[in-house]
Amino acid sequence: METLIDRLKDHLNRAIIGQPDLTHELLVALIANGHVLLEGPPGIAKTTAAKALANAIDGHFQRIQFTPDLLPGDVTGSDIYQQETGQFSFIPGPIMNDIVLADEINRAPAKVQSALLEAMGEKQVTVGNNSYALPALFFVIATQNPIEQEGTYPLPEAQLDRFIMKINLGYPSAESELEVLRLVRQQDLHKTQQSKPQPLCKADDILDLQQKALALYMSESVEHYIVQLVMATRHPERYLDDATTNSNLIEFGASPRATLALDRCARANALLNGRDFVTPDDVRQIALPVLRHRVITSFEAQASGLSTDDLLSRLISHVPAL
Template identity: 85%
Template sequence: MVTLVEQLKDHLNQAIIGQEELTHELLVALIANGHVLLEGPPGIAKTTAAKALANTIDSRFQRIQFTPDLLPGDITGSDIYQQETGQFSFVAGPIMNDIVLADEINRAPAKVQSALLEAMGEKQVTVGNQSYSLPALFFVIATQNPIEQEGTYPLPEAQLDRFMMKINLSYPSASSELEVLRLVRQQDLHKTTTDRPQALCHPEQILALQQQALGLYMSESVEQYIVQLVVATRQPELYLRQQAQDLKLIEFGASPRGTLALDRCARANALLNGRDFVTPDDVRQVALPVLRHRIITSFEAQASGLSTDDLLNRLISHVPAL
């Protein structure tokens, strides 16, 4: 399994130049059996990353472009009347695949977002009175563009909480961008209509990695550290007395779902790092993408110029590992 993990990391890093942190966190979310939300300006490989990950696995991949006129049935599928039989039969929608790219999820209205998020939470879709199970390997990669506000429907905090990780992306370095330029040019020169990337593994192997991550050893002190880190987001004044200056910096902290997500992601991170036990460093390494979308900062914090990541970094530096 360790060899497979290394192969997955190497393949993604070759396909997505200069975004090693992104590829690592995508694999963490996949092995932790959660879904991920990618946020960043256009043109920085969000869609490319999702396709590259799908190409490494011999799985069914589907991209859904979210638009304001999309309907829930366009995602889940619907019952279609068959004139030959005189009965209705279910025609599966694009959600019924192993890996689903929900592109620009914040462009779709609330009902469509809810249909997707229900599938993410329950691993099934309901059409009429009938429920249909989703594949065992069901992994959603959603993207959203933070710089466009017109014609978008921001995800409510309760729905954001359904994503295991939220990954913020920025522009690559100049050297990485030069490497991307040369790589894309070479790919275009040698591209043929029959080109199809060779998959590295099957869905069953990813499911086995997920089970292996759950079986990693985690000491009680690391468990306590995870819980205290989440509790600190609800009571930051216990750890940021001097910084807080009697101001309430966080309106709402992370939910217990955040605790569970932090546990799973820390285990997946340890597995990706080639260890069979979890350390506090594993928790710290995944804390930002796991918790940043689960807390709501106060007006005072925003007025002081403190972002969610700023507050989380301060908490991480002040909460001691037991």
């Protein structure tokens, strides 16, 4: 019998050709009840991925195109004076939806990013003297382009830490790109006959999956393994004993929020893999996207040509599972 998870995987893999890691990690972040940051060059299906996921869930979806002239009220909503009543009433903004696509998030100024930070961290928005709760299923998919830096506002570390995962995307293979070409051509030929796809589940079904993931069994040894992985980002010299570790390669390691994120994502990963318990492999499989945006490498590491992913991959391979 095909499960809801199987149907979601199949739907995303048909919509996003040649990106199986992206579809899997999107579902991990969703079931882990976090938010995800997609980074990659233009035209590699970042927005398509967000729309495909939104189409699979019977909920409210909204895309916000971030620009330098955007105001916090354009995102959160604002109090509007009603002439008929002589009072102000709150008009909800696009953030008040189940799934929100924050397109090119690094083009938004600091005030807008602060408003989004509260929404992601507290699941509420504050307008004037009042706070308004966001939907129970509130999932932000943010995208950014690493190529263009002009006219952008780099996300501060506090904002990055609110994302449970950061997924780096590259170009598809030649075979996958050929499949994309043919698929899009067929869609364009039959555009007039296409209808909006029927959703596969409701928001409550996703909330139920989130609770099931939290209830999975995790042994004490796996808990210790998660903590040791995070500790390794703060003290890499304890795990890497070669000559390149004579200097401090990591300036700031991952925060305790990373430990919580690893726990939730490992549970979601185990659920997606069809198990009712968590293994060290579940942790290893998602450790890189969970940790890569929470670690700041030192000048020595950058001068040696070591990227954050390079260092983390080495640490993950050296930290033993108990």
